[in-house]
Amino acid sequence: MLILFRQLRHQKRLFSTWTDTFDKYLIGAEPPVKDQHSKLLAKRNLIYNIEIQDVKPGYVSEYLSNAEKVLPDIHADNDIPVELYGQFHVQLGQLDRIYTIWRHSDGYSAVDKTLLQLNQIKGYGNFLEEQGKLLRKREQQLCYEFAFWPQYDDYYDGGIFELRSYSLKAGCLYEWANAWSKAVNLREKDAVMGLCSQIGDMYTVHHIWRYTDLEHRKTERDMSWQSGEWADLVIKTVPMIKNLQVNIMQPSIYSPLR
Template identity: 35%
Template sequence: MANNFHYLNKLTQNLRSISTSSTKRDAWLSKIFVRKIEPTKESHSRMLSDKEVIYGLQTHNFRADSKKPYLQNIKNNLDLIKSQGSLNGVELVGSWTVNVGDQDQALHLWRFNGGYETIDAYNQVVAENEDFQKLIEEQGKLVRSRHLQYLLAFSYWPQILIRNRKNIYEIRSYALKPGTMIEWGNNWARAINFRKNNDEPFAGFFSQIGRLYNVHHIWCYEDLNARKDTRESAWRSPGWDECVAYTVPLIREMHCRIMIPTEFSPTK
């Protein structure tokens, strides 16, 4: 009987020890892996953007032997848009080819003033216009793949300013964990203040249609050495490291590309 009592007492102590250890472990893990997202009745787009303007980001992978005719095709498309009086709400903001990163790739950033109403009108004109259809058919023979995203600009990002002097651009693209967009925005609303040297911020967007929970930050530099200097300067600013520490856990995937403006790009 005494032996049985001793055994039960020992078993109870072990179970309590396991339970306590498990509770401590779960609490420790929760601090690392679980991020509390506050419920909200507002959509992410309304909380993070205050602009009634939609941006379209085209990503084209052109054939290695077709760069010149491909760029001419894009220019012809731009000229045709400009010639259509009904499409004055559609404008090209920037056009680039990738220099470092995904090779044989071009990105084109369009602005649709008037939002989705302008996009619907644009799509209808393109669908009914034979000249647009010919350009689309021609483009299909020059590219390997195409992707289009509709984006909103972050409200805390500086207004897009067209550059007139020669620059290089860096687009840093992030795939975030679902449910973390507001947390990302809250942190970057502070972090952007550390990255305003030499007017380096060009544009900051989050996706609405296309690949979701995507963020794109576009930076402008005089050259690669200027990029190095400005990024090192940010790391010397108190608070920047804290922003990085808070936002890195929100990311599933990220990559950057260095881009060169095309001859017809409005921003240089």
């Protein structure tokens, strides 16, 4: 009986080890942490508000024209603690979609203050109402920027932007950040920013890249695959992804990042 008990206990340990290993591979295990992800992975006090607007077909130009009359003034107002980081409309991918990215440099207190002050701007409510008539769908995400992401230098005016939006499985964020922190420098000159949602569609990561054109994009991506480190990144991160959406975008004429 004692021998049988030891054999069963040994088999249970083997099964437990196998299932733990499988779960780590499939889902991605995070190390034990004693603080929030946003504190451990984020650049200090930076909060990005991504507005995602799906415009009715045929109304993108009108939507952007209306926004040009309002958004640059908000950006230039020093009393409102927010700046327009960039605005982009999709050329290839999710058509008729506009991404507007605002940056708060003083954390959530700046977000609270911005919301209050925008509501006090005369005519701002009417502007939102009129813009809403041109939309099929809209949503917001409050995001932090990954601390490991390289500082982007705006070294030319023009080109295209690629937004790669990943929906991750719960429990993968640390492993994702660890893998990318070791590999993103391989394409540092193309890397604009990496964001992770805190409010809105959770476990969403956005990577923004910049290229001169589609051919340049192909060349840069082909070169990356020549590195074994980049291939290792893909092997490690693909099992963490539930969904990936890729959009090629152009900046609006009043976008600070262009």
